[in-house]
Amino acid sequence: MKRCFDFLCALFAIILLFPVILLIALFVALLLGWPVLFCQIRPGLYGKPFKVFKFRTMTNARDDLGELLPDADRLTSFGLFLRKSSLDELPQLFNVLLGDLSLVGPRPLLMEYVPFYSEEQARRHNVRPGITGWAQVNGRNAISWDDKFKFDVWYVDNQSIWLDVKILILTVKKVIIRDGISAKGHVTIERFTGGQK
Structure with missing residues (x-):
């Protein structure tokens, strides 16, 4: 039932937002360059790797040695707008x-x-990952890694269609008020290096 709900809602959203998606792709190509999509391998259900798609928000600016500049230096005002509005997603x-x-x-x-990941934290992979989640509506990138994982595991244990609907509604609210987009002192969130239970 969840998979059917996801598929139908995503298809409806793509049809409804297709002009917006095309317009953003055009602006990304003009302002940030090609390709317009940022693709990265991420762990999915049971940790199986898959390629996630996002609109790119940073340039390919490099230093004299050919190394990419830090994220903060490559993130443009347009890219920041895409992130704050979650349109890059x-x-x-x-x-x-x-x-x-x-x-x-x-x-x-x-x-x-x-x-x-600790054994408990790794349980987050027992369900299919999401565009949004319980951690995102409870602080997003402004909360600690420890809290983020606790929210993720809580969702694994309490998931339901009605909880999904609640999270989707709360996500719209978070996007509108642009809350929890980045951790203090970081473009998004500090890197996870383990050590938290």
């Missing part, structure tokens, strides 16, 4: 159609974090 609706993502579930983090 729209391509993930296609991940939902493909079955890699759910609308609601623990956010798919970086593959490099997986070895650092």
Whole structure:
């Protein structure tokens, strides 16, 4: 039932927002360059890797040695707008159609974090990851990693269609007020290096 709900909602959203998606893609191409999508391998259901799609929000600016500049130096005002409005996440609706993502579930983090998870934290992979989740509506990137994982595991143990609907409604509210977009002192959130239970 959850998969059917995800597929139908994502398909409806893509049809409804298709002009917006095309317009953003055009602006990304003009202001940030090509490709317009940022693709990255993330752990999905049971930790199986998949490719997540997002609109790119940073340039490819490099230093004299050819190394990419720090994220804060490559993030443009337009890219920051996409992040604050969560419009950079729209391509993930296609991940939902493909079955890699759910609308609601623990956010798919970086593959490099997986070895650092405790056994309890790793339970977040027992469900399909989501575009939004319980941690996102309870602080997003402004909360600690410890709290984030606790919210993720709580969702795993309490998931339901009605909880998903509640989280989706709360997500719209969070997006409108642009709450919890970044951790203090970071463009998004500090890196996870383990050590938290």
